[in-house]
Amino acid sequence: MTTLDDLRAAMASRLSDAGIAVDGGVRPRRDRERARMSFAQRLVWSHQQRVPDSTANNICLTFTYTGDVDADALQRALLAVVERHEILRTTYHAGDDEPFQRIHAELGPTVVTVDLTDATDPDARLRSIVADAATEVFDLETESSIRFTFVTMPTVDGAPRLAVVIAMQHIVWDGMTLPAMARDVGRFYEQARAGEITVDALSPQVADFAEAERDRFDAADHSGDIAFWEERFRGDVALAALPYDHAPERGSEVSARVDRTLSPAAEAGLRSWAAELRTPPFSVFLTAYYLAVRELSGRDDVLIGTTVANREEDGAQALIGNFSNPIALRIRPDDGVGFDDLVRHVRAVTDEAFAHREFPFDEIVEIARRVTGDPAAHPFDSLVLFLDQKIDGIALPGASMTWELADKGRLALPVTVEAFMHPDRTEVQIGYRVELFDAGTVERLHDLIDAALRTAAPASRSPR
Template sequence: MTIGNPAGRQTSRIPFSANQEFTFMFDEGDADGQFGPRNHLVHGWRVHGRIDVDVLRAALDDLVERHEMLRTSIVLGDDERYQKVLPPGSPELTVRDLPAAPAAREERAEELLIDIESRTLDIDVVPHLRAVFARFTADDGVLVLQVHHSIADGWSMRLMARDLVTLYSARRAGLPIPERPRQYREYVLTQRETLSQDDAGEARKYWRDKLRDAEVFALPTDRPESTTAPKLTSIHRHLITADVVAGIRELARRTRTTPFMVCLSALEIAFSRMSGRTDVVVPTFTPGRDDGRFDETVGTFFNFLPLRTDIANCRTFREVLMRTRQTCVESYAYDIPFVQIFEEAPDLMNPAGDENAALCVFQFFPFPYVLDGERIGDLSLAEIRRRLVSQPVGCDVPDGILWTLNLHPDGDLIGHLQFRRNRFDDATATRLEREFTRILTRGVSCPDDPIPAA
């Protein structure tokens, strides 16, 4: 089966990256899989400044020419899988008017994002990019980019927004288009050469020892995998207030940890109570862009990293945090492609095969490093991050939960708990979030008090 329009001149076959091989592990082989139409990313930005729609359309064409992955087809055969780069083409751009009073514009922008997230994006349509520009007024609007997740990651989305505005401004000013960055196919070939040399012996030994007899934690589900309920993903959004975040930051400062480690410690306690086990493996994602050479490249780089912490005999939140710190420092130092980790710990993912349980992946993001109100040319963009409206249908996740915490400039943490609603009830997601928040709040306020029983 070919995924992507095969028409036009094509490059030679490009193998999958380690990340794409990891993604293929979770593919369900149908419309609900990782290459299905609901596995997409949607990001939005408030735009201040007058937009010339014709120039925006041309800049989108430039963006597709600049980043090959936006025009790369993916081929899944019975015996092989690979990808091909196609010639540049024009992505879909929808322009609409979205009249709203200034006080209502944030709400209207979020409604727009929810609407787009609930839709599908077929990967057989190339370019793999869809854009929507909605105007509140002539100089105030919302730009939304939608890309299939097998083509790009969250880092890539912000690169694309920045590059799009840069290309737009260059066209408006009659300036040269910026030089193209390294392409994803270069990364793939570089990575495969590195993996073929297999010089990760020390890292492999670390993971072999660290994950000996370990299994990733899996949450009990409300319904078995064999249920006939539609495989849709819901999003439960929640807020961790600025006073709690201030406590997180202060505890992280005093313990030489990070806000992520503090939050992970609270989740470990919650999972330990749920499972009755003190040995907890919580998976997360790392950026996967190790040496900086491909920081400007659009593609899927994120790496699945299992974090194993044994909290046995920990009496206080601080003691849990110290063990979590050790786990994170070691594990991030030996961050290698998960396909290599899995080779050293083949039983790690066994719980994922339990039809009455599902994985929960946890990740933490600071505010994005680009487009935080920066001005490029005569436009200013700011990413829409403060999103608190839950929704019944959103961008897909594999069969389980993806829990993301975003640190907002206002000092809050914005939580997005994405869960497969064929496996979990809304009430289960709410209970999990509230238990985590309760443990976290108490832990940062009283880190040296005995951890109470559940």
């Protein structure tokens, strides 16, 4: 029987998906044109201030459509998304006392159209266009943090093809942004094909969340968070989990990437362990990564980074924006534990850290430096991201679609591992700074991750 509480919960969920806060949610900010930066925004902005020519925080997605797509309607839909989401009309500034964001009534993104229907090698030209888009620096003080390139490709078996390249700065994008964008683009695209687009109001916006977050932080007691994070960095823990092939010289962000798909046996191990232990696939994958790091480094007690979405509040799921916060996971299992108990340990470590997920990462960095006595310490040197839901991309009626994340050629950390779990496969992308690592080391890291999942699969274990 459906209860009143069930109905209230369902309504709250629908309002949240629509971008409308329910009672007790985030309130409108005090100044409609200016607000303090959120901690996530400040983290990205600070990096750009230190390294002005960095593209380490660029994200570039290419959506390739085969079939009947109305390119004009799609362009209008994407521009309507910019109109609806203030974050795409926001610039970022130092300020006298602290950095702030300025929200503009109008701040059009760069839109480029390219016709490759008669190009000699259109696929190579498209790759070049994507590479240029992925590696073009954003000026956070003057321009929108999103750009669009529409590329008309030659037909395939008579079917038209359109590639849409969307480049963004991480200050407006996190792992949960794509579903919000896909919903709005799909709705506006249908309206554009039928005639006029109606851009409905969206409240609260990212700047409202930012102001509420900062107000809460200023008023709260953080002694529990501080004590928790101090404990993560005490003792003989390896902040640098992976041994470098080369000593760092210039601190260059130049990077390369090695992409693979998990082998069928490793894929089976990942999914079967997650099902058997009733744990998120992320915990299983992170366990495999830990085992790979342990094999390469010879260390049992290591710190590995990940990020949390921090989108639990009403209305946040509907927003384009960066709500994420990096956190450090200290993995130090007991000697001799089996793979299943190691997964349980990793899950417990993750859950414990997630309970302190709202404590800002730049504060965690300061704690790491204070506890270790190293003024240049970073809480971890490798970051593991795992997406296993809502990664279908921006689907349009009448066309098939594939999407791809471009290699931006720069990394803020020595190693970043990104895994994308599709219904039939898991793609693993490992980016690495070329100043520190050889490609062969990263290939071996891939091998070890795959082997850990493959050999540890429940079906391969001996009966107890």
